[in-house]
Amino acid sequence: MSEKEYDPVMHSAEHLLNGAIARLLGCGRAFSTHIEKKKSKCDFHYDRNLTPEELQLLEKSVNEQIASHVDVWDERMSVDEAASRYSLSRLPEGATEVRIVHIGEYDACPCIGAHVANTREIPSLRIVSSDWKEGVLRVRFKLNHATPHA
Template structure:
């Protein structure tokens, strides 16, 4: 049995992915390891990030969190989804509809994972370390609950 994914961490993963796409034009992470205390995401990338860039990513993710955007989901026909999203990893027997998870207007992504209801519940986002090797950028992060 796969253990339950932490909704706060997993929601933060969505924000980090969209931020990486917008800031660097890369794809969403191809691999993620999400745990309650610390998580990591791997991106296909061409170089290492500077400390300034890391701070900019943190700042942007925390800015979106502070906007307290609603996180919602809806089912759309799979044909519509094919025009808007990468569905490479979708199983062949996925059915006629697909669940799209939206974080305000910031991020839309097909996903079956658990999420919090709004971004403020994520807490504060911090990148602990990052590394680059063989075309893979790894970003490790933690969350601090603000309440």
Template sequence: MTDLIYQTQSYQQQMTATVTAVDEDANGVYLSETIFYPGGGGQPADVGTLTDSSTGTVYNITSAKRGNIHIIEGTLPVVGTEVVGQIDWDRRYKLMRTHTAMHVLCGVVWKDYGALVTGSNMDVLTGRMDFEFERMQKELVQEIEARINEEVANAHDVEIKILPREEAFQIPDLIRTKINLLPEGITEVRTVNLVGLDLQACGGTHLKNTSEIGPIRVTNYKSKGGINKRLYFELEP
């Protein structure tokens, strides 16, 4: 089993681990522990490097994937090699800002308008979310933009917990998506709580406080058919 450091320590930028297995077909390695987020929930996977502790050989990680395999460019280290992992922190931190901004947006839209999320995606400092709105107009978008920036400035602490499934599902409105995406076989649920604003199940990496997000600008909106309305946003560099 791999120790998934990123689940509870999203600010950790480096770790020492052992290569426990290799997958030559995927050109990847499994590690005893990892800080590399494998992607999911719309958040891209981390990239970075592994450095052989003995020889200094550097291996570029081009992606991490579900099952915690780390895809490497070129030759693979052998099983038993001790390596130092380093994530691309500038990119990761911007993704953390973006993902936390999405929770602010989700929290405001749910709290103020009662609209469920029907889809989402994100990249570095940009993202989009789809909601169940019957109508969307410029005045409403401006109102939402003002509200989400108020909540950023309110400096909500962000708390991460991993709960037994039964306990997690006793939390009202834990699932904000139109469809519950959590498979029945999952026994533990990771929750992200923007204290006083938004509490929901999520596997991604987040900030410690919403004040780190910075200003959010809603750049566009459009109808995606029926009652699905899409909001696009971006953050400052």
């Protein structure tokens, strides 16, 4: 996985979506993500597809954080300390220190990628669709980049 090549804006939006899903569903963060500038997807272990109301709720929750212009900040802590608070399943082998990326008080997770400094840099998020198959919930989303008027 080459997290450094992620678009920081889209990747930060992915953090927010993960935070929203973890809050709403309690299913933990995505076990697999595919980030692209135009359209991204996240896969979660879950037991069903989401209703349109739930997708709307997720979208609203993420967009509230974007509209609130929340600071993104990070801190470093020992692996032991981090392990007691966060899921470290994607930690590089041999690491002794972990970087935790926070989005305000809303979301925090270990990450080595590049992020925006404030959520005001993220355009509003739109959930395109979701589907479910064999225990995997897939959520596809886009950012509403401003399009020039014709």
